[in-house]
Amino acid sequence: MNARSALGRYGETLAARRLTETGLAVLERNWRAGRSGEIDIVARDGDVLVVCEVKTRRDGSFEHPMSAVTPEKAERLRALAQRWIQAHGGAPPGGVRIDLVGVVLPRRGAPVVEHVRGVA
Template structure:
């Protein structure tokens, strides 16, 4: 696994911890299908949350949130449908798309920002 992958995995662990601290239950991480990957699937009450995690070492090329384009949001919607299709026993009344942006400075603690409902 390369350094970039390690940074991404670390960001995903921080994101999962933040979601748990917010009272959510992480159901699955790094779920893959032919259409792509969902970083985190969680439950927030009766809502299924499909979460994209973006991790950056700096903001020189923009914030991690800027990397979540309308095309990425559309892809997350399709992946949410694929996940639900693969888990027919789960029929949540609500599905929400969230983004967790993680910035890892050279020194100091990571900055973690959770954006809810990015559709």
């Protein structure tokens, strides 16, 4: 595993922990839909299915993690959510929400984990 993928995995672990702490149930991590892409975290928030994109950056990086979900990325996440629903027996009663968890790793001190609901 290279340093970049290790950084991403660490960020996803912190994100999953944050989601669980705030009452979401993590159903799956790194769900792949063939060549279509990957959902970092699939969770449930009550009766809502949550597709969660995780972006991890080191402090001082060029782009803040919260600016990483472009309209194209949001559309890809919506399509992946539909694929997940088809593969797992249909849509939940509460619908689907796309969230973003941004993780910033400072040079010193604790990581900053920010969860934004309904980004797309």
